[in-house]
Amino acid sequence: KNEVEQSPQNLTAQEGEFITINCSYSVGISALHWLQQHPGGGIVSLFMLSSGKKKHGRLIATINIQEKHSSLHITASHPRDSAVYICAVRGNFGNEKLTFGTGTRLTIIP
Amino acid sequence: EAQVTQNPRYLITVTGKKLTVTCSQNMNHEYMSWYRQDPGLGLRQIYYSMNVEVTDKGDVPEGYKVSRKEKRNFPLILESPSPNQTSLYFCASSLSLFDTEAFFGQGTRLTVV
Numbered sequence: 001k002n003e004v005e006q007s008p009q010n011l012t013a014q015e016g017e018f019i020t021i022n023c024s025y026s027v028g029i030s031a032l033h034w035l036q037q038h039p040g041g042g043i044v045s046l047f048m049l050s051s052g053k054k055k056h057g058r059l060i061a062t063i064n065i066q067e068k069h070s071s072l073h074i075t076a077s078h079p080r081d082s083a084v085y086i087c088a089v090r091g092n093f094g095n096e097k098l099t100f101g102t103g104t105r106l107t108i109i110p
Numbered sequence: 111e112a113q114v115t116q117n118p119r120y121l122i123t124v125t126g127k128k129l130t131v132t133c134s135q136n137m138n139h140e141y142m143s144w145y146r147q148d149p150g151l152g153l154r155q156i157y158y159s160m161n162v163e164v165t166d167k168g169d170v171p172e173g174y175k176v177s178r179k180e181k182r183n184f185p186l187i188l189e190s191p192s193p194n195q196t197s198l199y200f201c202a203s204s205l206s207l208f209d210t211e212a213f214f215g216q217g218t219r220l221t222v223v
Contacts, residue, residue, distance in 0.1 A: 033212070043200060045212040086153060096160070096207055097168045098143070102152040 003027050006087050006101035014109055019074040021104045023087030026068065030093065034061050034072050035086040037103070043086075046072070079108045112137050116201050116215035123191055123222055131186045131218050133201030139213075141204045142184040143168070144176065146197040147217075153200070159184055160207055191222040 007022045034046040047054050047061040049070065054061050063070040074081055087101040114135045123129055135142065143158035155168030159178040173195055175187040188195060201215040
């Protein structure tokens with residue numbers, strides 16, 4: 001079992017739909033990152049969370065440390081949101097390496 | 111413009127021929143790291159550095175070396191490349207370990223034949 005599991009692996013939705021991508025992890029962490037990889041391959045950092053909730057524009061990220069779970073939500077989805085979304089967790093002090101999920105491929109249809 | 115620059119973008123080389131992929135950032139960031147991305151396996155961290163002269167292994171350090179002699183540069187060295195190191199490589203930096211925003215380079219597609 002991977003340390004970081006994302007679901008779903010693939011998601012296709014209509015423009016305007018509310019999107020949820022999930023990330024579960026099995027190890028103790030100091031922080032969790034959400035990344036976006038564009039179809040051209042470039043990677044953009046979206047959020048870093050250690051507790052609670054963060055919002056940036058139409059993107060919302062939440063984390064529940066006790067349940068070892070994080071969600072990334074996209075409101076009013078748009079075709080330009082089509083990308084691979086990747087969750088990554090950072091280990092605790094003394095083991096700060098990053099471990100990644102395999103990503104969720106999101107396609108938004110106009 | 112704030113950026114992380116990797117060179118080269120594309121490289122085809124032969125087994126055993128030493129190579130270096132350079133990574134440079136112009137944001138005075140302390141934290142830098144290297145990743146490889148492979149189909150079906152996703153991104154995996156190779157090495158990271160929390161500051162000058164401080165480097166640590168990630169998940170897949172075998173076959174790679176790094177150095178951090180100055181803050182802006184974090185080269186990835188393959189002393190004796192093998193075909194299983196054919197991959198897409200990314201360098202990234204952030205102000206500190208817990209900074210929200212990480213900046214990624216454009217990627218280096220390496221093929222070892």
